[in-house]
Amino acid sequence: MTAVDPGQVMLMRRCRRLAFAAAVCISGLVVPPGRAQEAPTKTAEQEEAERISDLVLANHILADQGIVDGFGHVSVRSARNPGHYFISRSRAPALVTADDIMEFDLDDQPIDARGRAPYLERFIHSEIYKARPDVQSVIHTHSPAVIPFGVSDVPLRPVSHMAGFLLTQVPVFEIRSVGGTETDMLIRNKALGAALARTLGNATVALMRGHGDVVVGQSIRTAVAHAIYTELNARLEAEALRMGGKITYLNEAEAAKTGQQLDQLVDRPWEIWKIQALSHTQKN
Numbered sequence: 001m002t003a004v005d006p007g008q009v010m011l012m013r014r015c016r017r018l019a020f021a022a023a024v025c026i027s028g029l030v031v032p033p034g035r036a037q038e039a040p041t042k043t044a045e046q047e048e049a050e051r052i053s054d055l056v057l058a059n060h061i062l063a064d065q066g067i068v069d070g071f072g073h074v075s076v077r078s079a080r081n082p083g084h085y086f087i088s089r090s091r092a093p094a095l096v097t098a099d100d101i102m103e104f105d106l107d108d109q110p111i112d113a114r115g116r117a118p119y120l121e122r123f124i125h126s127e128i129y130k131a132r133p134d135v136q137s138v139i140h141t142h143s144p145a146v147i148p149f150g151v152s153d154v155p156l157r158p159v160s161h162m163a164g165f166l167l168t169q170v171p172v173f174e175i176r177s178v179g180g181t182e183t184d185m186l187i188r189n190k191a192l193g194a195a196l197a198r199t200l201g202n203a204t205v206a207l208m209r210g211h212g213d214v215v216v217g218q219s220i221r222t223a224v225a226h227a228i229y230t231e232l233n234a235r236l237e238a239e240a241l242r243m244g245g246k247i248t249y250l251n252e253a254e255a256a257k258t259g260q261q262l263d264q265l266v267d268r269p270w271e272i273w274k275i276q277a278l279s280h281t282q283k284n
């Protein structure tokens with residue numbers, strides 16, 4: 001990205017928080033008073049190109065950080081059309097390139113499939129975008145350290161100030177409650193996706209019993225940070241539990257405040273995650 005003045009950066013961040021209004025805001029149709037004479041803001045086309053570029057990088061970063069392996073996927077809502085989203089074709093995240101990125105509507109119909117096979121569990125993404133206009137990015141992982149918290153009655157709660165977005169407790173999706181006792185555990189259809197979205201509610205993370213988690217963000221970078229710090233918090237909480245003493249979790253106010261800070265500071269870790277992921281990709 002070329003040099004951008006701080007005011008413009010702040011404007012962009014404000015735009016991203018405006019959910020469905022984001023595309024309109026970014027395209028410059030909504031200009032705060034006193035800013036009309038400043039340099040033109042990014043067009044929706046430029047924002048879309050950045051989202052797709054970040055989406056490819058997000059795939060590599062999540063793989064490099066051990067959050068996804070051959071499975072797991074990340075998507076981003078379209079800046080031009082909030083009723084569409086972008087996601088890779090069915091492929092290991094570490095190998096994803098721009099050519100693999102497909103566009104879907106919220107009924108999971110591909111816009112131009114060109115013979116590419118979609119992920120089986122894409123309903124996770126469409127149903128969350130439908131239920132949560134504030135969400136700009138969705139990640140589904142089999143993040144290893146979260147699994148114990150999905151299968152036991154020990155709740156995943158924030159022990160690290162980097163994971164305040166977990167708030168007081170993370171909800172757990174039980175597929176048996178909607179799919180019966182003989183599913184293959186996968187979110188194979190809209191009904192299961194919608195049930196998962198209901199479990200997520202207004203939260204940032206929901207665990208999926210015996211499977212993994214789903215993580216959202218108000219930008220793709222924030223969603224990636226949420227996925228990485230959820231895994232870290234799960235490891236730290238398990239370690240604290242093994243010590244056997246009394247655990248003091250972040251309280252509601254601490255969790256809320258630290259959660260908001262991460263959204264504002266996310267470009268800092270993103271920069272190093274990106275460098276690490278690219279350096280590992282180039283070695284292979």
Ligand code: MN
Nearest residue numbers: 072121140212
């Ligand atoms: Mn899965």
